[in-house]
Amino acid sequence: MKFFLDTANIDEIKRINDLGLCDGVTTNPSLINKEGRDFEEVIKDIASTVDGPVSAEVTSYDYEGMVKEARELAAWADNVVVKIPMTEDGLKATHTLAQEGIKTNVTLIFSVSQGLLAAKAGATYISPFIGRIDDMGEDGLRLIAELREVLDIYGLDSQIIAASIRHIGHFEGAALAGAHVATIPGTIFPKLWSHPLTDKGIEGFKKDWDAFTKR
């Protein structure tokens, strides 16, 4: 499974990239807004920091607007992937962009049907929002497993990005369910390497080493 960072914060990205654990980045209008920086500047900054794909989302919702914006975004850097919302116009735009060789990430996927349609339209990535599905009292991780099964049965090339990850259980569950990618918020990522028993173990070893060296 690849690890993407779900953030537009360059410090969070650099921290994980320095560990060799950042395979790519996803952003959305809310994450860009949070940074308070110019959209183009942030995306170019991220795209030159990481080697992998960087998703930048269109803000138009009509077919012509999405395609126009997508072509502009894709020209910002070679590794920009254009995020397209899962709508009829979004599917049409995804199909057009696939024919032009522009990579897309179809976002706001909440059902197997939506994922299957986006994959058939030519999406490079499809992004089911598992946390938001759980918020509805449904099972986000089940959707990941079902999408993976459907893509495999029909030999579709789209990769599943498990998005809207809120906790370690989502990350581990996405890995087990066969997500190709997990996109992890910068605030959640450090929790993946932490464990209270690791901290306790280190504390015990330190204490015993101190006692040994004072003998």
Ligand code: G3P
């Ligand atoms: O990748 C999608 C993500 O940014 C949305 O997360 O927690 O707002 O549902 P959340």
